[in-house]
Structure formats: C-alpha cells, structure tokens
Amino acid sequence: MISGIARTALLAGVAAPAVLAAQTVPPEVAFGAREAVTSASLSPRGSRIAFLAPTKGQGNALYTVPVDGSTPPVRALVASGDPERLSRCGWVSEDRLVCTVYMVREGALRSVGSSRLIATDFNGGNLKVVSRRQGVDAQYVAQYGGAILDWLPGEDGQILLDNWFVPEARIGTLVEKKDEGLGVERVDTRTGSRKIVLRPFRTAAEFITDGAGNVRISGTRDIVADGYDTGKITYRFRGKDGGDWQPLGAYDTNSREGFNPYAVDAEKNVVYGFQKVDGRRALMLRTLDGQMKEGVVLAHPQVDVDGLIRLGRRQRVIGATYATDKRVAAYFDPAFVTLRAQLAKAIPGTGLVNFEGATDDENKLLLWTGSDVDPGRYFLFDRQSKQLRPLILSRPELDGYTLASVKSVSFKAADGTNVPGYLTLPPGSSGKGLPAIVMPHGGPAARDEWGFDWLAQYFAHQGYAVLQPNFRGSDGYGDAWFQTNGFQSWRTAIGDVTDSGRWLVAQGIADPKKLGIFGWSYGGYAALQSGVVAPDLFKAVVAVAPVTDLDDLREQYRDTTAQRTARDFIGTGKHIVEGSPTRNAGKFTAPVLMFHGTLDMNVRYRASQLMDDALKDAGKHHELVTYDKLDHYLEDSAVRADLLKRSDAFLKAAFAK
Numbered sequence: 002m003i004s005g006i007a008r009t010a011l012l013a014g015v016a017a018p019a020v021l022a023a024q025t026v027p028p029e030v031a032f033g034a035r036e037a038v039t040s041a042s043l044s045p046r047g048s049r050i051a052f053l054a055p056t057k058g059q060g061n062a063l064y065t066v067p068v069d070g071s072t073p074p075v076r077a078l079v080a081s082g083d084p085e086r087l088s089r090c091g092w093v094s095e096d097r098l099v100c101t102v103y104m105v106r107e108g109a110l111r112s113v114g115s116s117r118l119i120a121t122d123f124n125g126g127n128l129k130v131v132s133r134r135q136g137v138d139a140q141y142v143a144q145y146g147g148a149i150l151d152w153l154p155g156e157d158g159q160i161l162l163d164n165w166f167v168p169e170a171r172i173g174t175l176v177e178k179k180d181e182g183l184g185v186e187r188v189d190t191r192t193g194s195r196k197i198v199l200r201p202f203r204t205a206a207e208f209i210t211d212g213a214g215n216v217r218i219s220g221t222r223d224i225v226a227d228g229y230d231t232g233k234i235t236y237r238f239r240g241k242d243g244g245d246w247q248p249l250g251a252y253d254t255n256s257r258e259g260f261n262p263y264a265v266d267a268e269k270n271v272v273y274g275f276q277k278v279d280g281r282r283a284l285m286l287r288t289l290d291g292q293m294k295e296g297v298v299l300a301h302p303q304v305d306v307d308g309l310i311r312l313g314r315r316q317r318v319i320g321a322t323y324a325t326d327k328r329v330a331a332y333f334d335p336a337f338v339t340l341r342a343q344l345a346k347a348i349p350g351t352g353l354v355n356f357e358g359a360t361d362d363e364n365k366l367l368l369w370t371g372s373d374v375d376p377g378r379y380f381l382f383d384r385q386s387k388q389l390r391p392l393i394l395s396r397p398e399l400d401g402y403t404l405a406s407v408k409s410v411s412f413k414a415a416d417g418t419n420v421p422g423y424l425t426l427p428p429g430s431s432g433k434g435l436p437a438i439v440m441p442h443g444g445p446a447a448r449d450e451w452g453f454d455w456l457a458q459y460f461a462h463q464g465y466a467v468l469q470p471n472f473r474g475s476d477g478y479g480d481a482w483f484q485t486n487g488f489q490s491w492r493t494a495i496g497d498v499t500d501s502g503r504w505l506v507a508q509g510i511a512d513p514k515k516l517g518i519f520g521w522s523y524g525g526y527a528a529l530q531s532g533v534v535a536p537d538l539f540k541a542v543v544a545v546a547p548v549t550d551l552d553d554l555r556e557q558y559r560d561t562t563a564q565r566t567a568r569d570f571i572g573t574g575k576h577i578v579e580g581s582p583t584r585n586a587g588k589f590t591a592p593v594l595m596f597h598g599t600l601d602m603n604v605r606y607r608a609s610q611l612m613d614d615a616l617k618d619a620g621k622h623h624e625l626v627t628y629d630k631l632d633h634y635l636e637d638s639a640v641r642a643d644l645l646k647r648s649d650a651f652l653k654a655a656f657a658k
Contacts, residue, residue, distance in 0.1 A: 029649070031398040032459035033641030038393055041379060043068075043358035044092045045154065045314065047365040049123060050358075050381070050392070051077075051090055051098055058082045059636050063090055063100060065123040068365075068381060077125040082637075083630065084600075091149070092314070093190050094158045096123050099131055099149060105600045105632045111557065112600045112632070117146035118162065120190035129193045131162065133186070136178075138169040150185065151210040152314035154361050158191045161216070163208055166201040183208075185216055206234050211267035212315040215241060217289065218249065218262050218272060229565040236262055238289050241270065247291065255569055260285065263309055264318050273298065273309060273318055281305050281479035284321045299323075299331055305477050313359035324477060326409035326421075327451040328353060340384075344368070347389055350375065353452060371395070373407035373425075376453045396455075403428045405461035407451055410468075412504035420497050422470040423449055424510075425461045436656055437466040437511035439502045439531075439539070443522035445487025445494065448477040456519070459645050465652075466510050472497035472527075487523060488551060489572040491530065491580040498527050499535040515656040517541040519648065522604060522633065523548060529582035529593070529612065536590040541655035543648050545596045546604050546633050549612040550583040551576070557605055586615035593623040594651045596644050598631030624651075 039061075041052040051065045059082030066074035077098070080087045084104035093099050103116040118131035132146035143165040151161035163185055169178040184201030185208055188194070199208065199216055209218040216239075223233040232254040237246040249272070250260035262274035276285045283300035287293055299306050299321045310320035310330060320332035332338045344354055352372035357379070359366050364384050371377035377395030382388070394400060410424045426432045438460055442449045449469040457467040471478070474487030474494035484490040502518065505511035518539045520528035525547025532542045548554050551571055558567035571577075578584045593616060597609035609625055616623040626647065628640050635641055 026398050027642075028402075028459060028462050029642040029645040030638075031396075031402060032455050032462065033643075033645050034396060034398045034638045035636060035641070036377075036395050037397055038379060038395060040088060040090045041357050041367060041369070042091050042098075043360060043365060043367040043381075044095050044123075045361045046095050047360040048095060049092075050367065051092065051123070053087055053090060055638065056082070058639075059086055059631070061087050063087055063098070063121070065098075075124050077121050077123060078119075078128075086636075091152065093120065093152060093160055097121070097127075097158050097190060098123065099160065099190060101146070101148075105602060107600060110560070111605055112602045113144065114602055115142075115144040115146065118149070120158075127191065129190060131160070131188055131190055131193075133164040133166065133195070135167050136169050138171045139167045140170060141167060143167050150208055150216070151212060151214055152316075153187075153214050154212075154314045156214070159187060159189055161185060161187055161198060161210060161214060164201075209262060209265055209272070211241070211265040212317065213267045215243075215267070217241075217265045219246065220252075220262075224562075225565070228562070230562045232566040232569075236260070238272065240289070240291075241267065249287070249293075255566055257282070260287070262287075264311065264316065265289070266318060275306070277480070279479075280481060282307060284309075298333075301325075303478070305479060307477060310356065312356055313363060314361060319356075324448070324450050330354070344370070344382075344389075348380075369395070371453055373452055374404040376404075376455075402462065404453070404458055407454075407457070409451060412470075412501055414473075414497050414500045418473070418497075420470055420472060420501065422468055422501060423451060423457075425454075425457045425467040425469075426510075427461050427464050427466070430464075430466070432466065433509050434512050435466040435510060436464060436515035436652070437468070437502075437505050437517070438652070439498060439505070439516075439518045440467055440469045441472060441498045441518070441520045441524040441527040442469065442475070443520075443524045444476065445474045445523045446476045446483070447523075448475040456521075456645075460519070460649070463649050466505065468501050468505055470497055470501040472501070485572070486570060487527075488548075488554075488570070488580065489576060491576060495527055495530045495534055499531050499538055502531075502535070502538050512656075514540065517543065517652045517655065519543040519545075519652075520547065521545040525595075525604075526582070530580065532591055532593065533582055533585040533588045536588055539591050540658075541652050542589075542591050542593045543595075543651065544593065544609075544612075545635070545644065546598065546601055547582075547595065547608060547612070548604050549608045549615075550581045552581065553583075553608060553611060554604070583611050583615040586612070586619040586621060589616065589619070589621045589623075592651070592655050593621065594648065595623070595625045596628065596635070596647075597625065598628045598633065598635055600630055601633045603633040 035055040038052045053061050063078040064074045088101045090100040099120045105114045120129045145165045147162045147164040153159045166180040168181045182201040182203035183205035185199035187196045204222045206220040206222040211217045218238050220234045220236050223231040235251045236249040238249045252259040252261040260276045262272045264273045275282045282305035284298040284306045286298050287295050306323045308322040319334040351370045355369040357367045366382045368380040379392040381390045405425045408424045411419045411421045448471045472494045487494040506513045518528040525544035528544045555571045558564045595609050599606045613625040
C-alpha cells in the first residue's frame, strides 16, 4: 500500500504567486492564468526536478530544485516571450538539461516560426547551442532547430537528435557543402562536439530510435515533380546492429491509411504503431526481424486508440490510451496496473493520472493527477518506500474556487444521429433556464474530452451552462464519424453544432433568449458559420482566431511544401463559397465579437480582417479585438483575462436586449 501523503512546499512561491483567500483573485484573472508548471521532469537519479514557469507576457523561465527541498529553486534560464519562449525541457544528465527555444516572427507573406535547441547546467552554467550552426555561406536559413530522438541514458550529457542540414557555397570559390535535408547527429551537450550518425537527405521525414542509441526506422516523404509534399510517407527499418534498410510500410497523412510507426522496443525487437482496424485506429505491433509478423495490441469498437504511455528517458512503452466518455489508460506492464489502482485509493477523486517523468531505474516517478473539478497537481512517488509527496498545483490561482462538474451527454441531430458531448453546469445550479453557450472545439481533426477546461469552467463560474459537442468531423471516433473532414463536410459538422444548441433549449437547460456560441480556431469558424445557417438560434457569436474563408485558408499555404495537401484537405467546389462566413456576412442577425493575434501561424490574422470587412460592408454589429505580437494560442495571462472579461460582458449585453 501507498503510505500517507507527506506534505512539502518544494516549489512554493516560484511557479506562481502566492494564492490569497478563496476568490480574492478576480475570476477572469484566475481562470485565464497560464499553467504554473509545464514541462516538468525528473533527473536521471531523482535528485532534482526541473519545470517551466510563466513570467510576464508570453515569457517563461526554467527552474530546477532538489527533491528534498534542501536549497531553494534555481532559475537556470529565462525567455522574454518577445519573441523567444522555452518549451520541452528534459534532463540529459543528473546536472544538465536541454530545452527548445522557439519564436514566431512576422515574415514577408506570413508569420514564421523557428526553433533552436540549447543545453544548460541545472544552475544556468555552461550554456551551449545544441542545434546545428549554419555558416555564413549557407544558401538559406533553416527554421527547424531539431528535436531529441534519443536521450541516451547512461551516456552522460550525450543525445541523438535530428537536424536540418543547409547546403553552403562560397561565391568565386570551389568551397561548398552539399548536404541538405534531415539527418541524425550525436551531440555532446557539454562540449558541443557532434558527429553525423545518419547522413541527411532532402526527402527525409522522420527517424525513430530504440531508446538505446540505434536509429531503427526512417520515414521518407513523397515529393512530386513540382516540389510539393503529397502527404505520403514510406517507412524502412534496419536491425539492431545496423545493416541494410528494409521496407516497413507506408502511411498517408491525408487519408490516414497504412501503418504509422511510433516507438521501437529494443528488447522485443518490435515497433508499435497505429493502423486502422474496421475504420478505427488501433495500436499494432510489427516484428523487426525481417518476417514482419503483425498483431493487434489494443483496439476499441467505438473509438480510436490514439496514444502511447511511455516512461522515462528510455521512453519505454508501458501502455496505450483511448477516450470514450473519459480517457482510459490500458497498461501492458502489470506493475503499473497495480500502481494505478493504489494511486486511485491514495488520492481520492483522481480521474486522470499521467506519468510525467521517471528516474532511469524507474524507482521514482513524477506524477500529474487531475479531474474535471481539479485543474491538476504534481506528486513525487517513491516506489520503494511507497511514499507519495505533493509538490505543486497546476493552477494555484484557482485554489479556493468551486469548480463545476462535467457530465458526458448525447443529443439527437436532425437526421437522428446521436452526437456525444460534455455539459458543464454552474456549481449549485438547478440546470434550468440558464444563459448558455455552445462551445465547439478546434481542429477540426480533434475532440473534446472529460476533464478541466479553463474556458468552460470560467463561463460556468459566471453562470452559463456550457455544451461542448463532439460533432461529426471530430477526431477519435473513426472514419465514419470523421467523414471527409469538418470543412468539406461542413454542413454535417455545423448542423450538429446548431442542433446541440436546439437540444439545450429543448431540455429546458438554456433560456432561448440567452443562448450564445463561443469557439476558437475551427471552433471559431463553427461559431461564425452557425451564425450564417441558423441566424435566429444564437443571440451572440464569439470567435477566437477563426477560419473565415475557405479559399483564403487554402491560399495561406501557397508556395509552401504543404500547398498540395492543404488543397486536397479543404477541397474545391461550391462548398468554398457556401461554407465561408465572409461570403455570407449578410445573413448574420446576432452581434459578433472576434479576437485574433497578429502573429498567428495556424490561422493568419488576415482571416479576421476579412470577416471584419465583410461584416462592416453588410452593416452588421461586430467588433474585432487585436492582440499584437501574439500567436494562435494567446499564451499571455493578462490577454486571456481580457478575452474572458470582454466575452462575458459581450454575451450578457447581447442577452439583455
């Protein structure tokens, strides 16, 4: 059994400001605050924990702290957020880490993102750039700074990473370097020395190692004569000791047909990957001994199996996950089946448990737990002593707030199809005659899940009922549910969204005069397009970073390698005009509020400008709030608080008319 929880203030006062008495933090500030801890990791022997914590604006900082609390946390790195930010930090030795630095800048035609890998000691010393440096004769600038493929446990400070090689040529001389494309290097993060492990080639898409330093799988993109990516990847594998590459299979990222490899188990000499079985993704296993024996590891008759559970720096596969009404973890390792049951007893009310980190011997585990009414908290668990120690809350600003429970529901669409979703009611509410919001998710190749959602919880706290429909076009329910996709099959997807609003009214949950819709990204598109097809249903429309014109979305990818796949995904035909809110602005009767960041790479800021112009020309009541130098996710606590407060005021004003 797990022993009693030992109290600790290990990270107190570092990752977030001290929390005052319940609800003294204004709700828009409390719910809009960025997570206090991200990218938490445990050092190889378990002496230290590292984590990222937010600073002002979009900035953040890397902290490290001894697990025994013997010394205060140390700030090793800091990024201003204008434009650089830190992400995905992990330990390469007991005293050294590697982090990704990424930034978004305004380019000539669109916002451009770039990344670089850097290494640092736990206290900020011996800072090194890990990404491949480009010479002054480079023919262009590589935006991608590489990613760690293998943490090389046991090889102090060494890593394997992929990197994009740029050819070099000096005018007037014969000096040149012809290597170009994605390749693999071994890098010493202490000295910066590097060695090419796998030479680069232009069509390389990805590499997968076995966690023991061997590149076992390579993926090659299908590039047509005009230079555009078709979305098809051909995979090859090789044996434990190297040797010739052999065919493994192919995967089409557009149709999602074929075998998509994810992880290699060195001991079993197999690869885990996802492949459709009866129209739904299943976890498959293939042997890497040349015989290519294949088997189903895990499948579900209603939903896709969509994730692997991996542990520690070796990234050992210990299970897989899928989401029905709630996220379910299926463990292959019996020890973790037992451990999960013990944790459920030791931490009452826990709905979700993630293994965020582990020592190399797997005796100490860094855990994250959460639920619909718990935004999350971190624990350190010692498997030998059975001691479980709490570390910090994910969202300490919400400590003291009563959160709303989330209920799985379903409703009938106009054609009789049962559509699943999640209903969040204000705490203590009777659930009748409420102001209400339909909140379609982004994507469209995504889905909502049970758990804490800062947007839904804020609106529930403000007295709204919130319904999040997993409309047809959502991911996770198989091919028949996904249909073509949420753009080409927009009538079905948006029909489900509007039917979810009608269900709220029919059930008596929503006051029909106080029904609004709020969406982000594709959800913003769904909110706007719902205002087109059902203008009298929703009394207010809020859209954050929305797609507004399907032709403009397709144009966003012009002159990029993704131009062809974007064209095929969005499609051509009359749905481009009929399914674009900008082309139908005259049909709106409800007021519209939009938010957008100027450095959005997912949906360019121009999309909201086009909608703003269209609504203005149509004489419709609307407003566009612009956030300068922010990207698609608006990762700024003050900005998110502003968005929440403005949205609430806008909805209440519209409902009062």
